[in-house]
Amino acid sequence: MKLLIFLFLLFSITLSQCSLSANVPADGDGVISDNEFAEFEFMDEEDPISDQQSNANYQHNEQQQKEQRNDEKIDQFNDHNSKEEQIGKRADENGAEKSARSEGDFSFLVDEEEFDEFPAKTGEEIDQTHKGEVPVNKPPKPLTFAEVPSHFRSNWSSYQVELIALLIIFVYALNYAYGKTKNHSIAHKWFMDNRERLEKQFALVGDDGTSQENMGGCLIRETDFSYSVWCTGRIGCRSMHSQIKLFKRQDLLGMVIGFVRPRPDNVVHKIDLDPDEMDSFVLIFGQRKNVQKTVKEMHDLSTYVTERKNVDKVQLPASICVFAEIAETIPAIIDASTLQFLKKCEKYVEYIHFSDQYAGAKQPDDQYVRLPETHPTLVFSYIITDDNEEGHLMDSMLLNFTFFMLDKVRRYRLSKEGKAKADKKRQNVQENFLKLTHQQRQEAAQTRREEKTRERKQRVIEEEDPDRQKRLERLEQKRDAKQKQPKMKQFKIK
Incomplete structure (x- = not known):
């Protein structure tokens, strides 16, 4: 670390000496003198010819510097304009692409009849609004009001239906x-x-x-x-x-x-x-x-x-x-x-x-x-x-x-x-009515019996226990066999 500090100081001293030597003026013969007080000696001497030359040189240098600054400003202005033109072209291209994309993707949102007084803008008008320019050769549209019909008329023929x-x-x-x-x-x-x-x-x-x-x-x-x-x-x-x-x-x-x-x-x-x-x-x-x-x-x-x-x-x-x-x-x-x-x-x-x-x-x-x-x-x-x-x-x-x-x-x-x-x-009317109602009652009873049989069979199918399911199936088979047997009356003979 100390070595670095020492080198930095040595480098700074060397630079200062170089700058002093460069600033030492030359003597009359154009030879640089090693006299330390030479600068003061030249300052004390009054040389009118050298002063005029130095003034002329100074003015010439200033004029060259001004011309150089003007050239730089012109170049910068041209570069800036070219960049703006490039940016504008890119913006136009991007705007055209976006407008084309929006027209393609969101064309279903365009409703020309939604706003009667504000028609859709063209591409040129949109570009002009983006650039902050007013449309040329197009006078502003005059403000118009919709004609509102009068509801109160003196003519009674308008109220015929009423x-x-x-x-x-x-x-x-x-x-x-x-x-x-x-x-x-x-x-x-x-x-x-x-x-x-x-x-x-x-x-x-x-x-x-x-x-x-x-x-x-x-x-x-x-x-x-x-x-x-x-x-x-x-x-x-x-x-x-x-x-x-x-x-x-x-x-x-x-x-x-x-x-x-x-x-x-x-x-x-x-x-x-x-x-x-x-x-x-x-x-x-x-x-x-x-x-x-x-x-x-x-x-x-x-x-x-x-x-x-x-x-x-x-x-x-x-x-x-x-x-x-x-x-x-x-x-x-x-x-x-x-x-x-x-x-x-x-x-x-x-x-x-x-x-x-x-x-x-x-x-x-x-x-x-x-x-x-x-x-x-x-x-x-x-x-x-x-x-x-x-x-x-x-x-x-x-x-x-x-x-x-x-x-x-x-x-x-x-x-x-x-x-x-x-x-x-x-x-006869009562008997006919009883026969009719008896037949209806029989049909209703048969319907109820069929419904009960259907419910029992459905219960057997839905039973999860296999032993119980087999037992219910046997009972159902016995019931069906009993119903199929002919009904006979038994008489005891003494």
Whole structure:
């Protein structure tokens, strides 16, 4: 380490001596003198010629140095420009490559319709924006605004659809209010006109069905076109339900259909009798169209009755037809007084239905598990007459005829032959029903047995223990063999 320091000091001293020797000025003859004070001696001497030469040399050297600096600056500027041009070319090439790559890779993101006011830029415009230059020979696009349509116009023709919709809604609401009020007035008027006659036949008229006390005079509104009156308190009669079925005047579409197929207002009296108050027979007569429709819909009529065409002795009107279970009930029920009433009120009577096996509307056969409950019932369907003096008289005649037929049916009894036929018919219906249901029950039982057998076999297959699986297989084989054996009865002979 000391050796290195010593060498460094020696080297520095040598350099300093060399520099001093180089700075020593020469004497007048151009020979360098070794005099240490020569520098001061030359400084003291005044030589005008040498001073002028030195000044000229100094100026010439400075001028050369300035020219050299200018040349260097020019070279540096040229080099810088060339480098910038190269960098710009590379940037253009890279930008072109990137734009081509982006156009190829992200072309699906380009949506020309996304911005209407900002169209896509071209390649030249992108280059000019990168270089910070403004497009040449292209004036700026003027700012435009989209034309917004005016929503508030003074011309009412623009709102034709809205006006038509409002008109339809207004007409529908007006028709609903009118139809609802009209139906209520018709039902209320019928009830008030016939209330006195009903009160003569029943102890309670117009029961609401909810109050604990006997409060009458109640007209129950079921719907806007259906009203009900409940009456009770008569010998041999459980109750009478008078249902007023009116035309759907509150429905605008129903009103339009009503002009094509008019439907009148009607009232249906359904009287439930006490057991044993009526003999065993089923009978219906009335307008042919209404009777045939009712026979198809009701369970008891479709089961027991058949059409009776040889009724010339009764001399019924041509529009009246009869469906009966037993032929002897026709002349007994449709006697001279009934025939006179039918001829007089033919257009106001829809149908009259008597049945001791009344069970309501007919249901599909597969829905019957057991025979439906039946009870003796009388049904009278009339057309409500017009609002005039003749109409009031006709309403009273129809209601009086209802109670007249009620008393007649309660008094009527079949002959022995007719009673035997009726009982046999009911027994056959019950047996046929039991056979049908027995077959259905057998099919259901067979289905259940097959399902149980399938479950047992599946349990044997899924058993993991081999010993237990073999035991279950043996039990299953024994069960199958037992089922295949013929069933024989054994008798002991003594």
